[in-house]
Amino acid sequence: MKVDVDIGLARPREARGIAVLSREVIETGLDWAWTPGRVLRAMADASTNVIVAREAGLAHPIGFAIMSYGEQEAHLQLFAVVPARRRAGVGSELLQWLEATARTAGIGVIRLETRDTNRVAHWFYRSHSYVEVDRLRGYYQGSEDALRFAKDLLAAP
Numbered sequence: 001m002k003v004d005v006d007i008g009l010a011r012p013r014e015a016r017g018i019a020v021l022s023r024e025v026i027e028t029g030l031d032w033a034w035t036p037g038r039v040l041r042a043m044a045d046a047s048t049n050v051i052v053a054r055e056a057g058l059a060h061p062i063g064f065a066i067m068s069y070g071e072q073e074a075h076l077q078l079f080a081v082v083p084a085r086r087r088a089g090v091g092s093e094l095l096q097w098l099e100a101t102a103r104t105a106g107i108g109v110i111r112l113e114t115r116d117t118n119r120v121a122h123w124f125y126r127s128h129s130y131v132e133v134d135r136l137r138g139y140y141q142g143s144e145d146a147l148r149f150a151k152d153l154l155a156a157p
């Protein structure tokens with residue numbers, strides 16, 4: 001069932017929760033790269049958006065995304081929904097917010113990398129018209145390949 005969420009910019013006090021969620025559900029088995037300090041720096045960076053999905057009545061966000069913007073392309077760096085709220089449209093809402101923002105900024109392409117073994121992420125991004133464009137050997141700390149996906153915002157819905 002769909003969960004109603006508000007999507008908005010993350011607040012500094014939410015940095016730790018974002019970093020811990022990243023460590024638990026994205027960086028599993030790797031060194032912790034997205035520490036609270038790095039998330040805070042991303043929040044302070046004018047070319048990066050750190051956004052969260054908030055559900056009424058809950059103290060902590062139930063999902064987040066971090067995306068940086070270049071001149072022509074945006075790079076989706078980190079993205080997750082808490083396990084208890086998955087498959088309820090929250091990830092899709094976060095992604096739609098990011099895509100709308102990129103379109104408004106005149107950016108034509110979003111690219112991202114996922115772990116080679118992360119089938120669910122592959123299904124998720126394909127369901128949003130992202131296509132696999134590359135395989136990056138040893139991208140994750142030399143121990144795991146990444147699949148690179150991209151979406152042409154001018155061509156895709």
Ligand SMILES: CC(C)(COP(=O)(O)OP(=O)(O)OC[C@H]1O[C@@H](n2cnc3c(N)ncnc32)[C@H](O)[C@@H]1OP(=O)(O)O)[C@@H](O)C(=O)NCCC(=O)NCCS
Pocket residue numbers: 025026077078079080081082085086087088089090091092093113114115118120121123124125127
């Ligand atoms: C990938 C992730 C963000 C998806 O978030 P979500 O809120 O569950 O996604 P949605 O509910 O919006 O799903 C949209 C579509 O993606 C596909 N999808 C998502 N999860 C799926 C699953 N477990 N199995 C098959 N398809 C799936 C489906 O097509 C789904 O549409 P449907 O439910 O109508 O069939 C979430 O699974 C997650 O946080 N995973 C761990 C972290 C991660 O892998 N991050 C991405 C790489 S950095």
